[in-house]
Amino acid sequence: MQAVPNHSYRFLSTAATSDGSVLAVARDNGSIEVWETATWTCFQRLPGREEASLSCMAWAQDPVDGSERLFTGGLDGALTEWDLRTRQPRHVGDSFGGAVWALAAEPRGQLKEGEAPRVAVACDDGVVRIFTAEGLSPGLTYARSMPALGSRLLSVAWHPSGKSVLVGTAAGTLHSWDLASSRELLRINVGDGGGKEQCVWAALVLPDGTMVSGDAAGGVQFWDARLGTRLASFHRHAADVLALAAAPEGNAVFAAGVDSQLAAFKLVTGQKGKPERWVFTESKRPHSHDVRTLTVAAVLGGDPILVSAGNDAQILVHSVPCFSQEHPVRVCKCPQPPLLAHASGAALPHLLSAQGTQVDLWCLGVAHNRQQHAVSLSGWAWAEGAPVDVGQEPRHLARIAAKGPGHVAVAAMSPDGRAVAFCEAGPGSLRLFRLTSAPGSEAVALSRQSLPDKLPAAVALAFCADGSRLLMATPDARVVVIDLDKNEVTQTFAEAAQQEESATWSPGEAGASGRSAAARLASVVTQLLVSPDDSWAAMVTPRLTHLYDLTAMKYHGRLPVFEEGGAVTAAAFGPAGDVIALATAGNHVAVLEAATLRHTPWSLANTARPPQRLLQMPGSVCGISFCPDPQIKSAVLHTTSSLCHVDFEAPAAAGAAKGRRRSRLPQPDPARSAGANFRVLPLENPCLLCTYTSTNAALLVEKAWTEITKTFPPPLYRHRYGT
Structure with missing residues (x-):
């Protein structure tokens, strides 16, 4: 049974907030996942779109209320700011220079209080453009441009002082620009002088001003900040270096790319008065395919971490200080999950699977002679671990396609299996279908049912047991009850929205509260469920759980908050x-x-x-x-x-009791x-x-990883001894 479509989406870009508490990860289908790094919980997923072209992302802090704002750039030339509550773009603007290959936010240590952060954008037309994230104003505002270089810009990085930016080009050059005067400070050719152009896929500026480049020839090179001379050059990679990242102190640099290798470089102190120098220390291959992105997150109260991701759909977390001593931790332990809903009240259980722009309905199979193989006092009729005979194979009932290019954001099936509801991100996209079947026939007919006009956007859906009512949770934590028989909204609960608003960070407490970015962003609805007897409904956020009395149609209360876990x-x-x-x-x-x-x-x-x-x-x-x-x-x-x-x-x-001596037998x-x-x-x-x-x-x-890996592009071929 292929209940889950054969999709596996690769990771293209990562970005961490300044305090390291939140990590955003973009996949090649345009979807974005937001992870809390303390427990590595994915608390929000922003659905993608068909033909999406996200290439880079960056976080910036609002100068007025201090909130974290997520911006992405795409190969279609769009600069997008995302609303994590509504899971849709807050603002979409133009780069004015074609495809966006890289974004970089200004270092926050150089910003004055109330000053809007700047974002440098590397564009396809060879121009680096500076935008600002104005306070409480959606999107990025164009500020200025540097002179055109005549070659595509592939990478961009800020100097720690915030006075200059470094860009890498497809012509194999590095350029340092002074932002105040629009004057070119340095121009460096990263090639070996042989005339062959080398794309500079990654650029980095360390706290002491040292510049680092990663190019298409597999080279990682360090450059002097004042003269632009080469300090060190390493060719440890067999193919393009796509990503660079550095420790917060600037004494360690990590590089990765097409050959799936993570290489570490360290600044060591010279002996007998010799100057410091960069040396290669170690390399690992924890990934099986290309590594597309590296990010170092400075986690509060802990060691900084290195996050790597790429074509193998894996997110690996490494300890920066213990990179050589410890193995990485795999965070993403499963493929991108589809939206699954199960209907157990039907004569034969049904399963809904929604992924991309398609919603599939399945009738599940049943075990052979299920009624005769019930649980008895002596145990199961089948031995544990033994295969179960299937008396009826699963069968595909229907497939429904979404109306627009946006992927299905939320879906639900009624417990009796006779109704299906789903929608994309944004208001007005909710659709409801009824399932009917003729007696003695396996064919299923779908009929669309009308819904009330001007419904808000939905972030979670749930049917009542009898399928007569549909509950939807809105991005602002309201719960709307829809009577499907009367086709009208009968109740809207707003009490939880007020509590969520008061529980989140307040702009006036910016200096005193010290709340992490994860705490400020965690007021998103993750689940909506109804009790089997239709008496209660619960709306769940990462921090709070609200309960509603559906008999009296009123807000019942908030469940106690977990102190730990x-x-x-x-x-x-x-x-x-x-x-x-x-x-x-x-x-x-x-x-x-x-x-x-x-x-x-x-x-x-x-x-x-x-x-x-x-x-x-x-x-x-x-x-x-x-x-x-x-x-x-x-x-x-x-x-x-x-x-x-x-x-x-x-x-x-x-x-099990512990003995004094270890036995050889289990x-x-x-x-x-x-x-x-x-x-x-x-x-x-x-x-x-x-x-x-x-x-x-x-x-x-x-979903087996062996099936997922079949959809990956082939990795770089490496000859192994004996093959």
Whole structure:
């Protein structure tokens, strides 16, 4: 069953905020992911567009309210500022010079209070243009241009003083421009004098003014800031060097490119009075394909980190001080996930899969003689780990295409499988379809249903159990209830929007609050869900969870905030609708009563000191699914690489006793036996969805990396010994 389209999107560019708490990553389909670096949680995804051409990105700080603003440049010549709440462009402007190959924001240490930061743009017409990010004004404002160079500009970097910029060209030259006088300070030919032009794909200026270039010949070269003479030259790469990054102190430089190699260079002190010099220290190949981007993030309260990404759809995090001693951490453990929705109330469970501009509907398969293979007191009829006979294969029901070039941003399916709703980013794009089938026929007919006019943009959707009402969450944290039978909006809840606004950073507290960029940007809606009995609805943001009483049609309250564990990454109502379970990026799990907004006795006993096996699950919990039987108080939690069964009425299983001497034979662990509480099962392939379909059956959606790698462009060929 190909429930997930065969798409794998490569990473093109990365950019970190000044405090290193947020990392933005752009894929080649135009989508942007926003990650919190403290727990490495992707708390926002901005959908892309068909024929997208993002090439670079940069963060700039608003001089009035101090908020972080994200700008991107594209090969179509567009300069775009993004609204992370609405997930759509806030402003789209023109570069006035064709394709944009690189962006660089002015160093913040040189900005005066209230001064608008400048952004340097490397354009296709050979001109570096300076734009400003004016306070509370959307988009970039053109300020001035440097003289044309007659060759395409591929890279740009600011001098730490903010008085000059360095650009690299397709003609193999570096140019340093004084911004006040528009005078060229230095012109450097990075080639060897042989007459062959070498594209300068990457340029960098260190805190002491030393300039660094990475070119198409695989060279990494260091240049004197005052005279422009070559200080050091290295050719450790077998192909183009596409990215450079430096440690905050400027004593280490990292380079990567087409040959998938990460090379480290260090400034060492000379002996016996000799001057400092740059030396090559080490190289690694943690990536399997081209490395397109490098970023160093100076994380508050911790060591700076190096983030690398590229064509292998992997995000790897390295410690800058311990680059030689430690292995990198893989952050992106699964392919770009599609939007998945499951309908368990239908006679045969249905699955919705939305990716790109397509929405696919599937009827799931069933196990052979499922009714005869129910769970008994003695255990399962099938042996654990054994393949299950399939009595009916999954079948594709329908495919719906989006209206415009924008990718589907949010989608939902009614629990009975008879209604589907989806929309792109932005207002007025919500579409609703009804599914009907003739008796005895496998064919499915789709009929579009009208919706009320002037609906706001939706960032999350959820159907009630009977499919008669559709709930939508707006970018400003409002919840709109639509009666589908009457085709009208019956209620709009605005209480959570007011609380989210008051909980976020205030402009008047810029100097005192010291809140990180992640805290300021985290007021985005990540999930909207309805209880199985239609009594409650919950809207989840990374920091807060709001509850609504759908019987009385009023705002019920806010669930207690997690003191530890990071952002909320998953939520689910119990089968009776009386409790709601929450999980955080640190794998802390709590169960709360919906009526009282208080922790259950089990939660009080286990939230303060969570079981170690739960905390040590690989990855962060991204899904919770309760057993549909109200008499069974258990759920399955899943990360992208493991599953965990939790019984909310039983204590955690004790670990294996430790002996004084290590035995050569493996010792049985009670927590790994079948049925043990908090038992963790590792998965071979990335898990995109795990949910119960009935009391004795569950659906697991995986996407193997072996299938993903087939879509990658081939890496640089390297001859290996013996081949």
